Each structure stands twice: as structure tokens, then as C-alpha cells.
Amino acid sequence: MRILVTVKFVPDLQSQRSFTDGAVTRTGDDGTMNELDENAVEAALQLREAAGEGEVYALTVGGDDAVAAVRKALQLGVDHALHVADASVAGSDVFGTAKVLAAAVRKVHDEAPLDLVITGMAALDGLTSMLPTALAAELDWSQLTLASGLTIDGATATVVRNLPDAHETVSAPLPAVVSVTDEANTPRYPNFKLIMAARSKPVTTWTLEDLGVDAATVGAAAARTVVVDASPRPPRENRTVVTDTGEGGAALADFLIERGLA
Amino acid sequence: MSTVAVLVESRDGSVTQPTFEALTLARTLGTPVAVWIGAAPAPAEAARLGIHGAEEVRVVDAGDAARLPAAAAAALGAATADADVVLVISTFVNKEIVTRLALATGAGVVVDASDAEMVDGHVETLQTVFAATWNVRTRIATDKAIVGIRPNTTQASPGETPGAATLVEVAADLPETRELVTGVEPVPAPDGVPLAEAPVVVSGGRGTNGDYTLVRELAELLGGAVGASRDATDEGWISHEHMVGQTGTTVTPALYVACGISGAVHHRGGMQASGTIVAVNIDPDAPIFEIADFGVVGDLGDVIPQAIARIKEVRGS
Numbered sequence: 001m002r003i004l005v006t007v008k009f010v011p012d013l014q015s016q017r018s019f020t021d022g023a024v025t026r027t028g029d030d031g032t033m034n035e036l037d038e039n040a041v042e043a044a045l046q047l048r049e050a051a052g053e054g055e056v057y058a059l060t061v062g063g064d065d066a067v068a069a070v071r072k073a074l075q076l077g078v079d080h081a082l083h084v085a086d087a088s089v090a091g092s093d094v095f096g097t098a099k100v101l102a103a104a105v106r107k108v109h110d111e112a113p114l115d116l117v118i119t120g121m122a123a124l125d126g127l128t129s130m131l132p133t134a135l136a137a138e139l140d141w142s143q144l145t146l147a148s149g150l151t152i153d154g155a156t157a158t159v160v161r162n163l164p165d166a167h168e169t170v171s172a173p174l175p176a177v178v179s180v181t182d183e184a185n186t187p188r189y190p191n192f193k194l195i196m197a198a199r200s201k202p203v204t205t206w207t208l209e210d211l212g213v214d215a216a217t218v219g220a221a222a223a224r225t226v227v228v229d230a231s232p233r234p235p236r237e238n239r240t241v242v243t244d245t246g247e248g249g250a251a252l253a254d255f256l257i258e259r260g261l262a
Numbered sequence: 263m264s265t266v267a268v269l270v271e272s273r274d275g276s277v278t279q280p281t282f283e284a285l286t287l288a289r290t291l292g293t294p295v296a297v298w299i300g301a302a303p304a305p306a307e308a309a310r311l312g313i314h315g316a317e318e319v320r321v322v323d324a325g326d327a328a329r330l331p332a333a334a335a336a337a338l339g340a341a342t343a344d345a346d347v348v349l350v351i352s353t354f355v356n357k358e359i360v361t362r363l364a365l366a367t368g369a370g371v372v373v374d375a376s377d378a379e380m381v382d383g384h385v386e387t388l389q390t391v392f393a394a395t396w397n398v399r400t401r402i403a404t405d406k407a408i409v410g411i412r413p414n415t416t417q418a419s420p421g422e423t424p425g426a427a428t429l430v431e432v433a434a435d436l437p438e439t440r441e442l443v444t445g446v447e448p449v450p451a452p453d454g455v456p457l458a459e460a461p462v463v464v465s466g467g468r469g470t471n472g473d474y475t476l477v478r479e480l481a482e483l484l485g486g487a488v489g490a491s492r493d494a495t496d497e498g499w500i501s502h503e504h505m506v507g508q509t510g511t512t513v514t515p516a517l518y519v520a521c522g523i524s525g526a527v528h529h530r531g532g533m534q535a536s537g538t539i540v541a542v543n544i545d546p547d548a549p550i551f552e553i554a555d556f557g558v559v560g561d562l563g564d565v566i567p568q569a570i571a572r573i574k575e576v577r578g579s
């Protein structure tokens with residue numbers, strides 16, 4: 001079983017996230033691996049463990065700081081870390097990012113075929129959830145997205161998709177791009193031994209040239225969408241908190257009635 | 263005028279409220295046409311689309327294949343070749359469909375938008391990001407634009423010159439797909455308004471201890487839907503469809519009531535853009551109070567029944 005997991009470097013959810021020049025501010029200090037990618041790593045590790053053999057690659061595309069995302073994946077137990085770092089990638093939209101990720105996947109796949117690419121269901125910075133579909137389309141592989149369950153049987157992958165109107169079961173031949181939801185599993189914590197071992201593991205760094213990607217087709221200049229303004233939302237004004245001493249429910253009702261909400 | 267195509271969402275054959283909201287928004291961008299994927303709609307449904315401004319209802323019957331994003335994208339593409347703007351409701355499934363459509367057409371895409379307007383011949387959208395703590399304006403630089411719009415962000419209204427929409431059948435060349443849907447287990451439709459579309463949402467979390475009686479009662483009284491935190495759905499107290507949050511449903515009702523919910527960042531991300539936020543929590547330090555317009559520090563078992571009684575009393579008088 002050969003699996004590649006995509007992991008994104010994002011600002012920590014608990015930190016003060018912000019924008020600089022129309023792009024999400026990403027710094028090493030408060031950045032981390034996208035939390036939902038932990039489910040992708042976990043799914044890959046479980047498949048490798050169940051098969052009793054195989055290799056798991058973690059791949060990230062991003063600036064120098066983004067290496068923290070694949071280091072986290074190493075701590076969780078993946079075998080190899082890949083980092084596409086190239087200034088020309090900055091400002092890419094989902095299609096540019098998918099093109100670069102696909103080129104890196106192909107490079108690994110050409111060395112020895114991969115069975116699966118597993119991604120998170122969404123990156124918690126933008127939450128677009130578009131990348132997994134774009135990546136499957138770029139690679140022209142099977143697309144099995146939003147999986148809350150994943151099983152592999154021979155050369156076929158089967159997933160369960162919990163959609164608002166139906167629970168679907170979908171099968172497709174390998175190789176496939178699978179995105180997993182946070183219902184798919186419970187991610188493990190890195191143990192001390194793995195954290196120590198991760199320190200000495202190498203991270204392979206690639207540029208666009210290494211991948212044979214024309215820099216003009218990605219990055220800000222090729223992006224189909226441009227952030228023209230970003231500003232923090234003002235905090236809510238006139239907030240009231242009352243402590244219930246027997247009248248709290250009535251006060252709540254009066255507030256709703258006053259606002260015309262009840 | 264540019265053609266603005268709106269992908270219709272329906273439930274049991276009826277057009278959903280967010281579709282009418284999208285048609286209302288579409289009228290501000292150009293000439294709306296509705297795209298219906300499936301067997302032709304009942305005349306009454308086509309008429310309702312016309313009343314909300316659709317000049318045409320383009321019907322693409324792609325059969326069961328339309329469950330797969332690549333096939334649905336081909337169907338939508340066939341019906342929107344002439345459209346300058348394609349509007350869809352921002353659901354997980356539609357995000358997949360529009361990603362494929364964008365790859366096929368070269369269009370730029372914004373999803374989870376709360377508004378869209380034409381500025382100098384380009385579509386610009388508004389979104390909130392980072393758990394609704396930032397506003398972002400994005401310009402779609404390409405000639406063709408695709409926008410995924412969130413429910414409850416436009417007030418639906420009939421068009422000024424409501425007309426009868428013409429039904430037009432569109433044939434689509436569906437691609438060969440590798441994926442095969444082998445099972446479909448329908449989720450029963452929610453009683454009352456679906457969570458994402460509800461004008462009022464009353465949610466219960468771990469603080470309910472699994473008893474949703476009061477939460478349901480208040481939701482019913484206020485004409486709203488019942489929501490929940492992830493901890494509550496994980497406990498199996500209420501089904502997953504009720505989960506509000508970054509990985510559940512994003513809601514933007516006029517009123518959000520959080521009962522026994524701490525306000526973890528994951529939860530806030532799915533409700534922070536709501537109009538008015540009210541919280542009841544026994545812990546004065548619960549983070550939910552940081553974003554609540556009105557908060558009561560107290561036991562929901564005391565506070566909610568009293569609030570219900572008071573509202574009934576005032577309504578009755």
C-alpha cells in the first residue's frame with residue numbers, strides 16, 4: 001500500500017489570524033498543520049498498519065514555514081516528507097495549487113505507483129473544500145471525496161459519504177483521490193519516540209523546475225480570483241451578560257421581544 | 263445584459279428557499295435563468311421560479327448519474343454555456359460540481375459567498391473567513407464567474423415583472439466516470455425548516471445532558487430549527503445533520519440561541535455571522551459570551567422554561 005497524504009500549513013485556529021496584502025498571513029510562530037489533515041494522516045497510517053507493509057508520504061505546497069506541516073506528519077508516523085517550496089507558487093488559487101500538487105504526486109507515482117492520495121476535507125483557513133476535486137481532476141484519477149469511512153478491497157476503494165439528503169456508498173478503482181472528513185477516525189497523538197525520530201528524518205524539497213511546472217501557469221498572476229479587500233469584522237456592540245438570580249429567563253425573553261425576535 | 267444561471271436545489275420535487283434567494287441575487291447581476299438537473303419540474307415549481315425572475319427553466323435530465331460531481335458538472339455546463347455568471351448554493355456537493363465546471367470552462371470561482379455584485383464588468387463577492395472574524399472582498403478576474411452563495415444571505419423576493427418561465431430541454435453529453443454509486447440511503451427530511459435555511463436556530467450542547475426537550479420547545483416557539491454542537495452529536499444525543507460548525511452546517515440565521523454550548527472556535531466558525539446571538543451557559547467564562555449580544559449565566563433548566571413562559575405570556579396578552 002503506497003499512500004500520499006496532502007497536508008496544508010495554516011495559521012493556528014486559536015491564534016489571531018489575519019491577512020497581509022490580500023493573502024493569509026502565515027508565519028512559523030503560530031502556524032501549524034491543518035487540523036483536518038490529521039484525519040487524512042490517520043487514515044493513511046491505519047491502512048498501512050492493516051496491510052502490514054507500505055509507505056506513506058506527506059506532501060505540502062507552501063512557503064519556507066510550511067515545512068512545519070510535513071514535520072508534524074513525520075511526528076505522527078509517516079515515512080517520507082515532501083515540500084514544494086517555490087516563490088512563484090505564492091498567491092495561487094485552488095487550480096494553481098492543484099496543478100503543483102498533481103505534479104508532485106506524479107513524480108512520486110512515476111518512481112513507484114501510488115494507490116491513494118488522501119486529503120483533508122477542508123483547510124480551516126479558507127474552508128473551500130475544492131482542492132480534493134481539483135486534484136482528482138488534474139490527475140485524472142478516481143474521485144472519492146468527503147469520506148466518513150474508507151475501505152480498500154483489492155484494487156477497489158469504497159467510501160461512505162454522509163450528505164445532508166443521503167448516505168451514499170461509492171466505489172472506484174485505484175488509484176484514487178480520497179478526502180476524509182473528521183468523522184472518519186480519531187487522529188492519534190505523536191508519541192515521544194516518534195517526535196525524536198522525526199527530528200532526524202530528511203524533508204525532500206522541490207522547486208517548480210524539479211516538477212516541470214511552468215511558473216507562469218501558477219501563482220498570483222495566473223489566479224482567477226483576487227482578494228481586493230480584507231478587514232477584521234468589528235466586534236459586536238452593546239453586549240449584555242446577566243447572571244440568573246431567578247429572573248434570567250424573563251430577561252432573555254424581554255430581550256428577544258424588544259428586538260422583534262420573539 | 264449578461265445571463266446569470268442559477269442551479270436549482272429541490273427537496274422532494276419542491277424548490278428550496280435558498281434557490282429563490284439566489285434568483286433574487288441573480289436579478290441584480292443580469293438576466294436570470296434557472297437550471298434544473300433531473301426529470302422536468304412540476305408546472306407549479308417552474309412557475310415559482312418564473313415569479314422569482316427566471317426567464318427560462320433549463321431542464322437537463324441526467325438521471326442517476328447526476329449524483330457524481332463530474333456528471334453533474336457536465337450537465338450544468340451544457341445548460342450554462344452562454345452564462346456569464348453561474349450561481350449555486352454553497353453546499354459541499356455543489357463545491358465539487360463547480361470545481362469540475364471551472365476546470366472545464368476556465369471560470370474563476372468563489373464559494374461560501376454572502377453577497378455578489380458587478381463592479382466594472384467583473385463579479386465581486388463578499389465572504390467571511392477565520393470563523394467569521396474577517397470580511398473579504400474577492401474579484402473574479404475571468405470573464406465567466408462561478409459563485410457559491412450561502413443560504414440566508416439574501417432576502418428572497420418576487421421579480422418586478424414576474425413572468426412565466428419557459429421550459430427548455432437541454433441535452434448533455436455525460437462523461438464516462440470511474441466512480442459507481444452502489445448505495446443511497448436517504449436521510450429523512452427534517453421536520454420543519456432545514457437548519458441551513460432557518461431564520462432562527464436554537465442549539466443545544468453538552469450542557470443539555472442529552473435532553474433536547476427544552477431546546478426543541480424553544481425552537482418551535484420561535485419558528486426555528488434545532489442545532490447542536492459536535493459533542494452532542496458525537497454522544498448520539500441528536501443526529502449528525504443537526505451539527506453546527508466548521509465541519510457541520512454553517513448557519514447565518516437572524517437569531518441564534520446557544521444553550522449549554524461552550525463556544526469552541528470550531529463551533530463559532532459555523533454560527534458567528536448570525537444576526538443576533540443569545541447564549542445560556544452556567545459558566546461565566548464560557549467563550550460563547552464573547553460573541554453573544556445577550557447572555558444569561560445560569561442553568562438552562564431554569565432559564566429556558568422561564569423564557570418560554572414569558573414569551574407565551576406576552577403573546578397571549
Ligand SMILES: Cc1cc2nc3c(=O)[nH]c(=O)nc-3n(C[C@H](O)[C@H](O)[C@H](O)COP(=O)(O)OP(=O)(O)OC[C@H]3O[C@@H](n4cnc5c(N)ncnc54)[C@H](O)[C@@H]3O)c2cc1C
Binds near residue numbers: 521525529544
Ligand atoms: C477538527 C475538529 C472539528 C470540529 N468541528 C466542530 C463543529 O463543526 N461544530 C462543533 O460544535 N464542534 C466541533 N468540534 C468540537 C469542538 O472543538 C468542541 O469540542 C465542541 O464544540 C464542544 O461542544 P459543547 O460546547 O457542547 O461542549 P463543552 O465544550 O463541553 O461545553 C458545554 C457547555 O455547557 C455548559 N453547561 C453545562 N451544564 C449546563 C447547564 N445545566 N446549563 C447551562 N450550561 C451548562 C458548560 O458550562 C459548558 O460551557 C470540532 C473539533 C475538531 C477537533
Ligand SMILES: Nc1ncnc2c1ncn2[C@@H]1O[C@H](COP(=O)(O)O)[C@@H](O)[C@H]1O
Binds near residue numbers: 132
Ligand atoms: N497548499 C497545500 N498543500 C498541501 N495540501 C493542501 C494544500 N492546500 C490544500 N491542501 C489539501 O486539500 C485539502 C482541502 O483544502 P481546501 O480545498 O483548500 O479546503 C486540505 O485538507 C489539504 O489536505
